[in-house]
Amino acid sequence: MVGEGSDDEAMRCWDDLVPDALAVILGKVGLEEKLSVVPRVCKLWRRAVAGPMCWQEVDIEEWxxxxxxxxxxxxxxxxxxxxxxxxCNLSVSRLQDDAIFAFIVQHGGGSLRTLKLPVSEVSDAVVEEMASKLSSLTTLDISYCSKMGCKALEAIGRNCKSLVGLSRNMNPIGWEAHTGNDEEAMAIATTMPRLKHLEMFYGQLTETGLRAIYAGCQELEHLDVRGCHNLRIGGAVTDRRPGLRVLGPLIPNCYDSYLEDDCSDDYDSSSIYSEDGELDEEWDGVDEWDEGWDGVEMRVYLAAHNPDHDFGWPASP
Structure with a gap:
């Protein structure tokens, strides 16, 4: 039991902490508290939370x-x-232009190991220009980034030699209009040989692109091709090497899952409307689109499955 003077002793203990150690401790505090509460506690904490060591990991994707x-x-x-x-780790979303992406890379790209920026308006051109400054990346999420394509993927692959995880999922709405296109699959296959985890949910790749990924990414352990309608059941999906787990291409209740993933309780439902209150064109006819998936089943193709590497995926049937 600590006696009288415990408050002074406790204060001295905080004062005696190495600044970097204090910053690491405060870095575990939630974002809101770290921005609005911690700086008001004392000058020591305010200095610590203003320094870089407190911001090694930033996750504001949901925000x-x-x-x-x-x-x-x-x-x-x-x-x-x-x-x-x-x-080291940055998770954001809905970046509106190339300028903010360039800012991220210029100010923190050299140390970034994980970069997640789904649903962002970032182009091939800026990725090609800045990719050389992202050489430390091991995990990248560019899902739903419609302005990026094979050029961005190729630039990432050629400059990020340590990349082991890539998420390149796309929007299921309008999937029936997509034709086969293996450009992105080929860029991945030829420049990312160390990939272990690849997600291409609703990708346009065909059997040719999938076989190229099998051949070029020899260390691949998990591949998600759910919703890739250009792949055939019993085709290249099953022609994989032992030790590689493939999920897809069929998916159940895809529309429900899509909404469940993208719409939280506090999500502003008005975001599906345009400024004049009219429903956005991409949501028109959604009931008709949904009906086409009634009764669709999912199949999982598994070779030498290791239960320790599930990544939160549903269990095999």
């Missing part, structure tokens, strides 16, 4: 989904600036 683009840009710039060369 970005609920916030206006202007707020997202300001928050991303502030947190990336604080993390600087210490920033």
């Amino acid at each position: 970005c989904h609920r916030s206006h683009p202007e707020q997202v840009e300001r928050m991303v710039k502030m947190l990336v600036s604080r993390g600087g060369a210490a920033l």
Whole structure:
């Protein structure tokens, strides 16, 4: 039991902490508290939370989904600036232009190991320009980034030699209009030989592209091709090497899952409407689209499955 003077002793204990150690401890605090509460405790904590060691990991992906683009840009710039060369893992979403992506890479790209920026308006051109500064990347999520394509993937693959995880999932709405296209699959197959985990949910790849990935990514352990309607059951999906787990291509209740993933309780449902209150074109006819998936089943093709590497996927039937 600590007696009288315990408050002073406790304060001295905090004062005696190595600044970096204090920053690591405070880095575990939630984002809101770290921004609004911690700086008000004392000068020592305010200095610590303003330094880079407190911002090695930044995850505001869900917050970005609920916030206006202007707020997202300001928050991303502030947190990336604080993390600087210490920033290792960054998860954001809905980046509105190439400029904010360039800002991230210029201020924290050299140390980034994990970068997640789904649903972002980032182009091939800026990725090609900045990819050389992302050489430390091991995990990348560019799902639903419609302005990126094979050129961005090729630039990432050629410059990020340590990349082991890639998520390149796409929007299921309008899937029936997609024709086969193996450009992205070929870019992955020829430049990312160390991949272990690859997601191409609703990709346009064909049997040719899938076989190229099998051949080029020899270390691949998990492949998600659910919703890739150009792949055939019993085709290249089953022609995989032992030790590779493939999920897809069929998927059950895909529309329900899509909405469940993208719409949280606090999601603003008005976001599916345009500024004049009219329903966005991409949501027109959604009931008709949904009916086409009634009764669809999912099949999992598994070779030498290791239960320790499930990545949260549903169990095999």
